[in-house]
Amino acid sequence: MYPDNLRYTKEHEWVKVEGATGTIGITDHAQKELGDIVYVDLPKVGAVVETGKSLGSVESVKAVSEIYAPVSGEVLEINAMLSASPEKLNEDPHGEAWLVKVKLSSPDEINQLMSAADYRKHLGEA
Amino acid sequence: MVDFGGWDMPVQYSGILDEHHAVRRAVGLFDVSHMGEIEIQGPQAFELVNLIATSAVAKLVDGQAQYAGLLYSHGGFVDDILIYRVNPQHYFLCVNASNQDKDYEHIAAQNRFDCTVENAGPRYSQLAIQGPKAAATLQKLTATELAPIKYYRSRDGEVDGVPARMARTGYTGEDCFEVFFAPAESERLWNKIMQAGAEFGIKPCGLGARNTLRLEAGMALYGHEINAEITPIEAGLERNCDMTKEFIGKRICVRQLAEGVTRKLMGFEMTGRGIGRDGYEVNVDGTPAGWVTSGGPSPTLGKNIGLCYLPTAAAQLGRTIQVIVRGQPVDAMTVATPFYKRAR
Numbered sequence: 001m002y003p004d005n006l007r008y009t010k011e012h013e014w015v016k017v018e019g020a021t022g023t024i025g026i027t028d029h030a031q032k033e034l035g036d037i038v039y040v041d042l043p044k045v046g047a048v049v050e051t052g053k054s055l056g057s058v059e060s061v062k063a064v065s066e067i068y069a070p071v072s073g074e075v076l077e078i079n080a081m082l083s084a085s086p087e088k089l090n091e092d093p094h095g096e097a098w099l100v101k102v103k104l105s106s107p108d109e110i111n112q113l114m115s116a117a118d119y120r121k122h123l124g125e126a
Numbered sequence: 127m128v129d130f131g132g133w134d135m136p137v138q139y140s141g142i143l144d145e146h147h148a149v150r151r152a153v154g155l156f157d158v159s160h161m162g163e164i165e166i167q168g169p170q171a172f173e174l175v176n177l178i179a180t181s182a183v184a185k186l187v188d189g190q191a192q193y194a195g196l197l198y199s200h201g202g203f204v205d206d207i208l209i210y211r212v213n214p215q216h217y218f219l220c221v222n223a224s225n226q227d228k229d230y231e232h233i234a235a236q237n238r239f240d241c242t243v244e245n246a247g248p249r250y251s252q253l254a255i256q257g258p259k260a261a262a263t264l265q266k267l268t269a270t271e272l273a274p275i276k277y278y279r280s281r282d283g284e285v286d287g288v289p290a291r292m293a294r295t296g297y298t299g300e301d302c303f304e305v306f307f308a309p310a311e312s313e314r315l316w317n318k319i320m321q322a323g324a325e326f327g328i329k330p331c332g333l334g335a336r337n338t339l340r341l342e343a344g345m346a347l348y349g350h351e352i353n354a355e356i357t358p359i360e361a362g363l364e365r366n367c368d369m370t371k372e373f374i375g376k377r378i379c380v381r382q383l384a385e386g387v388t389r390k391l392m393g394f395e396m397t398g399r400g401i402g403r404d405g406y407e408v409n410v411d412g413t414p415a416g417w418v419t420s421g422g423p424s425p426t427l428g429k430n431i432g433l434c435y436l437p438t439a440a441a442q443l444g445r446t447i448q449v450i451v452r453g454q455p456v457d458a459m460t461v462a463t464p465f466y467k468r469a470r
Contacts, residue, residue, distance in 0.1 A: 035137075035141055038401075039400075059401055061338060
């Protein structure tokens with residue numbers, strides 16, 4: 001369920017690092033907890049996000065949830081598909097429904113994040 | 127599961143949207159056993175009920191139900207309730223779970239009449255069968271003919287051999303039946319109703335869908351649209367107040383009807399990008415003016431809707447207001463309620 005090539009936060013975000021780019025999303029656990037997702041609010045391309053600070057929000061029918069940046073960097077791209085089809089976040093949170101791509105400003109930050117095995121343990125699944 | 131007034135309640139089973147659509151298109155089943163029941167019985171039962179309830183209790187016939195406010199003398203809501211007349215000496219009240227003890231004490235304190243007041247919650251379970259296939263589902267389990275039971279009427283009979291009160295009442299804006307019976311049979315009747323509704327695609331439904339459905343139907347929820355500081359006139363519930371009789375809290379209602387109110391409950395639709403939610407501030411012409419009582423996405427309409435209190439001067443249809451969503455004002459427009467009305 002939780003791919004080994006992603007790194008995870010306690011707040012249920014993930015990041016995938018490819019070279020100097022980090023792709024950020026929310027985990028399957030997060031989408032399940034939220035339920036039917038109806039709205040995604042993302043930063044603009046060029047915005048600078050900072051580790052642990054809000055980078056946007058995800059809203060389900062019942063609640064709003066902040067998304068915290070798992071890494072710092074400048075937003076290179078946002079997933080435009082999510083504005084028309086926010087429900088994709090319920091269907092493929094680790095793949096097609098990524099949220100933003102950032103240019104990593106401190107690539108070392110990734111070492112502070114959990115591996116898939118640690119995240120599963122954090123969820124009490126290990 | 128969430129804690130809801132001391133009850134462990136499921137927010138959702140298959141998902142709020144799935145459950146919501148099942149109720150609008152076919153049928154859904156809600157376990158609402160947390161709701162409270164109060165029985166008032168005796169030769170002067172009418173006198174007590176008529177004093178504590180805002181509605182025209184005298185107009186009820188046996189089996190009929192009526193929505194009413196239970197008010198403090200200062201006009202705020204103790205609770206909102208459904209009154210069923212079982213017979214002229216027996217009234218059955220369905221009240222909100224978290225208010226039942228407070229309601230009981232409020233009513234018992236007014237009882238200077240020849241009747242008894244019983245906090246009967248523990249004696250009843252309640253299952254709500256809601257949706258266009260509600261009657262067809264329940265009919266398979268009862269010999270009582272359901273078709274002649276009109277909206278807001280009830281009949282006593284049996285559901286799969288269990289003595290039950292079957293009421294055509296609900297909180298979703300759809301056709302509906304609510305069934306009251308002894309708690310020992312809850313699990314068995316739940317399963318029986320699920321089986322009976324299987325051919326229609328019945329879904330078990332939780333608190334999440336209950337909230338989206340009642341909001342579309344423009345129905346008040348205690349603690350949101352109404353509370354101890356809000357009067358029925360402000361909440362747009364004057365049609366549920368019989369101003370020709372006496373009732374507790376009437377004086378302020380009379381004054382507000384004569385002099386007008388300072389705030390009014392209004393429906394709104396978001397026109398900008400964003401969802402107005404419970405408790406969000408509302409601006410009128412750039413100034414803080416009110417608050418959202420309930421808000422969220424409407425699965426049936428595909429819009430973001432809500433209810434809010436606005437100063438009376440701003441409480442007109444078609445007015446642009448701003449809901450403060452995460453610190454940003456987002457445009458919305460006042461609209462008529464209910465947001466959704468079923469075709470009859």
